Structure formats: C-alpha cells, structure tokens
Amino acid sequence: MPLAVVNCGEIVTVAGPARPRIRDEMKNLSIVRGGAMLVREGRIESIGPQMELKAHIADEYEIVDAGGRTVLPGFVDAHTHPVFAGTRADEYEMRAGGATYEQIAKEGGGIRSTVRKTRAASEEDLFETALGRSQWFLRVGTTTIEAKSGYGLTLESELRILRVICRLGAENRLRIVPTFLGAHEVPDEYRGRTGDYIDLVVREMLPAVASAGLAEYCDVFCEPGIFNGEAALRILGAARELGLGIRMHADQLSRSGAAEIAALAGAATADHLEQIDARGIEALAHAGVQPVLLPASVYTLGSKRFAPAREMIDAGLAVVLATDFNPGSSPTPSMPFVLSLASTQTRMTPAEALTAATINAAYSLGRGSEIGSLEPGKQADFVIHDCRDYREIPYFVGLEPAYETYLGGRLVYSRHDRP
Amino acid sequence: MPLAVVNCGEIVTVAGPARPRIRDEMKNLSIVRGGAMLVREGRIESIGPQMELKAHIADEYEIVDAGGRTVLPGFVDAHTHPVFAGTRADEYEMRAGGATYEQIAKEGGGIRSTVRKTRAASEEDLFETALGRSQWFLRVGTTTIEAKSGYGLTLESELRILRVICRLGAENRLRIVPTFLGAHEVPDEYRGRTGDYIDLVVREMLPAVASAGLAEYCDVFCEPGIFNGEAALRILGAARELGLGIRMHADQLSRSGAAEIAALAGAATADHLEQIDARGIEALAHAGVQPVLLPASVYTLGSKRFAPAREMIDAGLAVVLATDFNPGSSPTPSMPFVLSLASTQTRMTPAEALTAATINAAYSLGRGSEIGSLEPGKQADFVIHDCRDYREIPYFVGLEPAYETYLGGRLVYSRHDRP
Numbered sequence: 161m162p163l164a165v166v167n168c169g170e171i172v173t174v175a176g177p178a179r180p181r182i183r184d185e186m187k188n189l190s191i192v193r194g195g196a197m198l199v200r201e202g203r204i205e206s207i208g209p210q211m212e213l214k215a216h217i218a219d220e221y222e223i224v225d226a227g228g229r230t231v232l233p234g235f236v237d238a239h240t241h242p243v244f245a246g247t248r249a250d251e252y253e254m255r256a257g258g259a260t261y262e263q264i265a266k267e268g269g270g271i272r273s274t275v276r277k278t279r280a281a282s283e284e285d286l287f288e289t290a291l292g293r294s295q296w297f298l299r300v301g302t303t304t305i306e307a308k309s310g311y312g313l314t315l316e317s318e319l320r321i322l323r324v325i326c327r328l329g330a331e332n333r334l335r336i337v338p339t340f341l342g343a344h345e346v347p348d349e350y351r352g353r354t355g356d357y358i359d360l361v362v363r364e365m366l367p368a369v370a371s372a373g374l375a376e377y378c379d380v381f382c383e384p385g386i387f388n389g390e391a392a393l394r395i396l397g398a399a400r401e402l403g404l405g406i407r408m409h410a411d412q413l414s415r416s417g418a419a420e421i422a423a424l425a426g427a428a429t430a431d432h433l434e435q436i437d438a439r440g441i442e443a444l445a446h447a448g449v450q451p452v453l454l455p456a457s458v459y460t461l462g463s464k465r466f467a468p469a470r471e472m473i474d475a476g477l478a479v480v481l482a483t484d485f486n487p488g489s490s491p492t493p494s495m496p497f498v499l500s501l502a503s504t505q506t507r508m509t510p511a512e513a514l515t516a517a518t519i520n521a522a523y524s525l526g527r528g529s530e531i532g533s534l535e536p537g538k539q540a541d542f543v544i545h546d547c548r549d550y551r552e553i554p555y556f557v558g559l560e561p562a563y564e565t566y567l568g569g570r571l572v573y574s575r576h577d578r579p
Numbered sequence: 580m581p582l583a584v585v586n587c588g589e590i591v592t593v594a595g596p597a598r599p600r601i602r603d604e605m606k607n608l609s610i611v612r613g614g615a616m617l618v619r620e621g622r623i624e625s626i627g628p629q630m631e632l633k634a635h636i637a638d639e640y641e642i643v644d645a646g647g648r649t650v651l652p653g654f655v656d657a658h659t660h661p662v663f664a665g666t667r668a669d670e671y672e673m674r675a676g677g678a679t680y681e682q683i684a685k686e687g688g689g690i691r692s693t694v695r696k697t698r699a700a701s702e703e704d705l706f707e708t709a710l711g712r713s714q715w716f717l718r719v720g721t722t723t724i725e726a727k728s729g730y731g732l733t734l735e736s737e738l739r740i741l742r743v744i745c746r747l748g749a750e751n752r753l754r755i756v757p758t759f760l761g762a763h764e765v766p767d768e769y770r771g772r773t774g775d776y777i778d779l780v781v782r783e784m785l786p787a788v789a790s791a792g793l794a795e796y797c798d799v800f801c802e803p804g805i806f807n808g809e810a811a812l813r814i815l816g817a818a819r820e821l822g823l824g825i826r827m828h829a830d831q832l833s834r835s836g837a838a839e840i841a842a843l844a845g846a847a848t849a850d851h852l853e854q855i856d857a858r859g860i861e862a863l864a865h866a867g868v869q870p871v872l873l874p875a876s877v878y879t880l881g882s883k884r885f886a887p888a889r890e891m892i893d894a895g896l897a898v899v900l901a902t903d904f905n906p907g908s909s910p911t912p913s914m915p916f917v918l919s920l921a922s923t924q925t926r927m928t929p930a931e932a933l934t935a936a937t938i939n940a941a942y943s944l945g946r947g948s949e950i951g952s953l954e955p956g957k958q959a960d961f962v963i964h965d966c967r968d969y970r971e972i973p974y975f976v977g978l979e980p981a982y983e984t985y986l987g988g989r990l991v992y993s994r995h996d997r998p
Contacts, residue, residue: 256923256927296975493978494976497977503674507675549668552668554671557911557977559911559979576995578995
C-alpha cells in the first residue's frame with residue numbers, strides 16, 4: 161500500500177547534487193516546510209509542500225500523520241562494531257578510576273577480552289544479542305549501519321561474525337553493509353608473529369570471506385606496533401583484488417602517516433584521524449578519500465583531541481560522522497549524540513553534522529544513489545522525530561528523538577509510552 | 580494494592596548511614612542480587628534476596644516482574660531550570676559556528692532572550708510545555724527535580740513560573756522542589772541599576788514568594804558584574820529570614836570567591852564550581868556545603884574545564900551531580916548522560932556518580948530521609964532499567980535506559996516500543 165506522510169512540520173530532504181557534499185554544500189539541507197511525502201513500493205515518489213501534493217493523495221494511500229513533527233532521512237552510521245559478546249563495563253569503571261586504555265590492554269583487557277568472549281559465544285547467542293542491539297539504532301533514528309567483524313580473529317569465528325551481520329541485514333529492519341576486519345588486532349596465539357597472522361588474513365580469511373560473499377568492504381586497524389602501513393597495504397591490496405572495497409582505521413592513536421596509506425590504497429574512507437595533520441588532510445583530499453570522524457570514541461576515552469573537522473571541511477573533504485559503536489572505546493549507538501559532540505566539541509554546525517551523518521555517509525558506503533537523502537526514486541528510509549526543528553536533535557542531547565522509523569516505506573520502530 | 584517487584588537482577592539500594600555520603604561511602608551501593616522489593620501504601624516495606632522474601636508475598640500483592648533487569652532509586656536531579664518558553668537552538672547553532680556564549684549574550688541573546696519569550700507566554704502555555712518536558716525526566720529515570728524560576732525577572736512573571744512549577748508537582752508524576760531564582764540575571768529594564776533590581780527581589784519578590792508558599796529554596800547567580808558576593812549575601816540573608824533554604828550558583832565563569840560566600844551564607848549547596856580552587860573547596864568542607872556539579876553545561880559550552888570532582892571527594896565533600904537542564908547552557912534532561920560525563924570526563928566511578936545522583940542529591944534538597952535510596956520506610960520511587968548491570972547506564976551513553984518508572988509505588992512511565 162502506498163504511503164502519504166502528511167503534516168510534516170519540516171522535511172529535511174538533504175537533497176542536492178548526486179555526489180558527496182563538500183564545503184558550503186554541507187550546510188544546505190533543502191528543507192521543505194509544511195511538507196508531505198508520497199511513498200510507493202518502498203521508494204519515494206514525491207516530496208513537496210502539502211498544499212501542492214494534496215491533489216495527488218488518492219484513496220489508495222495509507223496516511224501517516226506526522227503531527228507537525230520533523231522528518232529526516234534515516235541516519236547512515238558508517239562505522240560500527242556491533243557483533244560482540246559481553247560488555248566492557250568493568251573496564252569503563254577502571255578507566256573512570258584512573259586506568260588508561262593502554263594499561264588495561266596490557267593486562268589482557270581491551271579488544272582481546274572481547275575476542276575471548278566472542279570466540280566462546282555461539283552463533284545463535286551472538287545473533288540474539290546483536291538483534292537486541294539493532295533495536296537501539298532504530299530507536300535513535302538510524303536506518304543503515306556499516307558493521308565490521310573483528311572480535312573473532314580466527315577464520316571460523318570471523319566467518320561466524322560475518323554470518324551474524326548478514327543475518328541481521330536479512331531481518332530487513334536495519335540496512336547493513338558488512339565489512340571484514342580480520343586485521344583488527346593480532347590475536348594472542350599470534351603474539352610476536354604478526355607476519356604469520358597477516359598471512360592467515362590474506363591467504364585464508366580474505367578468500368573465504370569473498371567467496372562466501374560475506375563482506376562488501378575490508379578494513380584494517382593501521383597503527384604502528386599493530387598493523388603498520390606495509391601490512392595495511394598488503395591486506396588491502398589483496399582485498400581489492402578479490403573485489404572488496406576498502407576502509408581503514410587511520411591516525412587514531414599516533415600520527416603514523418596512515419592517512420597517506422589510505423590515500424595510496426585507494427580507500428573509500430579513512431576513519432578516526434584524531435592525530436592527522438595538514439599533510440595528511442591534503443593526501444586525503446587529493447585521493448578523494450572520505451574521512452569518517454568518530455567523536456564518541458574520543459569522548460569515551462576522556463581525550464580532548466577530536467579530529468580537526470573544520471580543517472577537513474575547509475580542505476574540501478566530504479566529512480562523514482559515525483558512532484564507532486563498540487564495547488571498548490565507544491559504547492554508544494546514538495547518532496544524535498554524535499551530532500551533539502560534533503557541534504559542541506568540533507564546531508560543526510548542526511546542518512553540516514546532519515549532512516555528514518546521512519548523504520555523505522551513504523556515499524562513503526557506495527550507496528549515495530539509494531539512501532542518505534529524501535529524493536524521488538530513493539529508498540523511503542525516513543524517521544519522524546519528536547521535535548519541530550531538526551536542530552533540537554543534537555540540542556536536547558541524551559534523549560532518543562525518534563518517534564517512528566521507516567525502512568523502505570515500512571514501519572520498523574514506533575515509540576509508544578505509557579501511561 | 581501493595582506491590583511485589585520480583586526477579587530483579589540487581590537492586591541497587593544505595594542504602595547506608597542516614598546522612599550524605601562522603602569519600603569511600605560514595606562507592607558503596609549496597610547491591611542486592613536476585614532481589615525482590617515489597618511496597619505498601621507508596622513506601623518500601625522490605626527489600627532482600629527473593630528467596631527470603633518469597634514467603635511474605637501474599638495474594639494481595641500485585642506482581643511487577645522486572646525480568647532480571649536492574650532496579651535503581653529514581654534519580655534526584657538537584658539543579659534544573661525547566662520552565663521556559665521556546666528553545667535556544669538558534670544560539671546553539673551560532674556557537675557551533677564559532678560564536679561564544681558571552682558574544683551571544685552581548686547581542687541580546689542568552690538568558691535575556693529566554694526571558695523575553697517566557698514573559699510573553701501565558702501560564703497555561705508554560706505549564707503545557709513544562710508538562711511535556713517533565714515526561715523526558717521520567718524517560719531517563721529521574722523521579723525528583725529541583726526546579727528554579729528565573730526566566731521572568733518581574734514579580735508577576737516569577738510568581739507565574741513558580742505556580743507552574745508547583746502545578747507540575749501537583750500532577751504527582753514527578754516530585755518537584757521549587758526554588759526561587761529571581762536573581763538569575765539583571766533584566767533589561769534594570770540595566771545599570773542592579774541595586775534597584777536587588778531591592779525589588781528583596782522587598783517585593785521574596786516576601787510574595789514566601790507568603791504564597793511557592794518556593795522551598797532561594798538561589799542567586801553569583802558572578803562579578805551580575806550579582807556580586809555582597810548582593811548574594813543580602814538576597815540570601817533575606818531569604819533565610821523568610822524561612823527559605825539557600826542554594827547558590829558559584830564560581831562558574833570566574834573564581835570570584837563565591838564558594839566562600841556560599842559557606843558564609845550557610846547555603847545547602849554551591850552549584851557549578853568549575854573555577855573553584857583548593858581554598859574554596861576547604862571553605863565548603865568546613866561549612867558543610869554540598870557541591871552540585873553540572874558537567875553537561877561544561878560539555879554544551881564546549882569548555883574543557885570541568886569542576887574538580889576528585890579533589891572534592893578527597894576533601895570529604897558530599898558531591899551531588901545534576902543536569903542543569905536549561906535552554907542555553909545545558910539543554911539535557913538526562914541524568915544518565917550526566918553520569919557518563921562524570922565517569923569519562925571527571926574520573927568519578929559509576930558508583931560514585933550514582934551516589935551523587937541519588938542519595939547525596941536527596942540530602943542536598945532536605946529530603947534524605949524520604950527519597951534517594953531504596954530502604955524500608957522510604958518513598959517507593961524506583962526505576963526498572965533495561966540492563967543487567969547498573970554500570971551500563973552511563974556506559975551505553977545516548978540511550979534512555981528506563982523501562983518503567985515508579986513514583987510512590989505508582990507506575991508513572993512505561994516504555995512500550997512497536998513493532
């Protein structure tokens with residue numbers, strides 16, 4: 161049944177040129193006030209002032225009354241690690257008590273503790289936990305997530321995680337873009353034999369992942385002492401030959417030149433970049449790599465050093481914002497919170513942040529023509545937020561603003577409080 | 580009908596000595612695992628392991644099944660400004676674009692813009708807006724708020740705001756402690772005549788507020804250039820004579836010695852304190868003034884300078900955390916977000932933060948024997964949070980963790996998502 165979404169106080173379409181938005185384009189949200197939107201077969205048919213569209217709303221349409229609320233494209237969260245067992249609330253407490261992330265990692269905590277728990281979990285348990293968490297994304301207005309493996313670090317467990325990710329996508333509640341991140345950390349059994357582990361990733365994991373069609377992208381955690389630039393180039397080169405796209409964790413903990421490696425590798429994105437400098441920014445700009453900024457991990461780790469968002473926008477980079485949802489450094493699934501961080505801590509305006517969280521994120525995942533904005537022909541992935549002004553979404557931080565979330569024109573989340 | 584809350588994964592009682600908690604006491608949450616709680620006539624009858632209480636759950640009890648979730652006392656938010664017209668999302672955007680709070684205030688923005696809108700609003704409109712926002716507090720697990728006036732700054736409009744605050748309390752959904760904050764700012768019509776405005780506050784507003792019984796506390800925004808120490812002492816002294824308790828905005832924007840003024844005035848609390856030094860901390864400790872820390876306003880203003888929470892705890896202060904909910908510097912009603920800020924930005928552990936947000940906050944409002952912990956005889960103000968470990972409440976930041984919120988044993992909020 162086709163849908164007519166009526167009485168929208170504002171529809172923030174984020175419509176614009178068919179490419180990632182840069183510089184002042186990031187401020188232009190193409191807002192329709194007093195609008196309506198028609199949806200047919202899961203796609204947007206038309207958007208415009210309600211007065212103009214009224215004549216086209218025939219009896220066949222199911223009416224969705226937005227009640228004067230704000231309608232946005234669903235957030236596209238382009239960097240998450242959503243499949244893991246357990247939490248790391250204990251380490252969170254230790255950090256609050258003064259321990260550093262590095263100290264905790266040295267004592268067997270950090271990623272390795274999640275790897276132990278995740279390896280020990282059954283595929284069914286991993287799926288049930290991840291399915292529960294997928295509801296959190298809908299609750300905050302996210303309709304697409306990029307989802308990385310990387311807490312298995314064996315052939316079998318990485319494939320298991322990727323199967324869970326693909327099964328989540330098959331539920332059709334949240335769109336999922338799967339990414340293979342076998343090179344997330346060197347597992348304990350390969351300590352001191354990083355080269356052997358890279359061989360495993362390149363010779364066994366990557367071909368198995370690719371032949372099973374379990375991932376669209378390959379990511380590497382590029383950091384000196386873990387996977388250096390050479391290792392990253394080898395893994396990403398192999399991934400590219402197998403037809404996978406490329407993403408990269410770069411310049412997070414140190415300025416190692418990982419941004420330049422991402423540029424050299426032809427990556428779609430370089431993610432984190434808290435330590436990047438002007439040369440690194442230039443390299444990304446030159447190669448057309450999109451930076452994916454993850455301010456919630458900076459916040460969670462209690463660091464003050466956010467990635468230089470303004471310098472990147474000024475340099476013409478098509479900036480993306482994402483949650484980095486993971487149990488260690490960023491246990492938040494909330495894009496509204498990330499928008500708040502971007503505005504209060506990195507001086508991105510709410511409009512720039514919203515562009516980074518929707519259309520630019522969609523392009524970074526190769527889906528710019530399908531999702532990320534509300535335009536005729538695109539997927540009807542939209543959210544009715546319980547506010548009258550999209551700026552209230554970062555402003556009233558700490559709330560879940562979504563009132564109803566739609567994926568391909570189908571209601572996948574609806575908030576009904578009592579009494 | 581009496582209630583039996585059963586199948587609680589953990590009940591975080593925060594039980595302990597009948598006074599504000601200091602130093603290591605702040606870490607001791609007195610958690611009952613596998614617990615149950617009996618409630619009769621709005622008060623807690625008993626709490627203990629379910630195995631022990633089982634025999635006492637007679638047929639007359641209505642069963643509330645917590646499903647293994649975590650039960651906490653409702654948060655007590657001891658510093659909010661919840662009655663105002665409009666938002667300041669436009670100024671939020673300007674600040675993200677680089678303007679400072681001070682620049683915006685100079686151009687007629689800031690508190691004064693909210694004062695203009697609030698003066699122009701009808702009592703009914705103010706009430707409806709505030710009632711809608713009161714739901715936000717319940718959604719995040721808050722059951723009591725201290726609520727300040729201060730966006731009217733005329734006799735008539737301050738009384739109107741306080742009537743709205745008291746009406747909110749009479750709805751019996753959220754407990755409200757009303758505070759008169761006529762000395763929030765010098766209104767435009769008194770520019771350059773601060774003395775005359777103080778006269779108005781002392782001679783007309785305070786007696787009218789007290790005789791109408793519209794406030795329990797009086798607060799002053801003590802800051803050089805606005806209300807200095809002398810002005811604060813005069814206003815607070817007059818309030819005390821009228822039987823009101825005393826709170827004070829102190830040492831927020833500059834280190835002016837306001838903490839010492841609060842100590843001298845015998846204030847229950849000194850709030851903000853981002854600029855306090857060791858001498859100020861000593862003065863508070865000596866006088867038994869509780870510091871109310873408001874990290875969300877530091878966050879929102881993009882400042883890095885949080886109040887020195889650890890030094891205060893070490894000095895034996897009974898620290899309180901609150902949201903400072905207001906349209907300018909802290910548009911968040913979320914105590915879970917404040918707990919997250921406390922843990923990630925000021926190195927309070929989740930346990931210390933929870934104590935500061937419940938029992939210590941209750942004592943700061945003169946209600947330590949009634950609310951703030953789950954102990955026999957106290958009000959049954961409790962929240963079933965959708966987690967298995969209270970530490971997940973700050974950890975999974977950006978979500979609304981409350982599943983069901985109870986005030987005096989009565990369900991006042993329940994989350995039911997669809998589909």
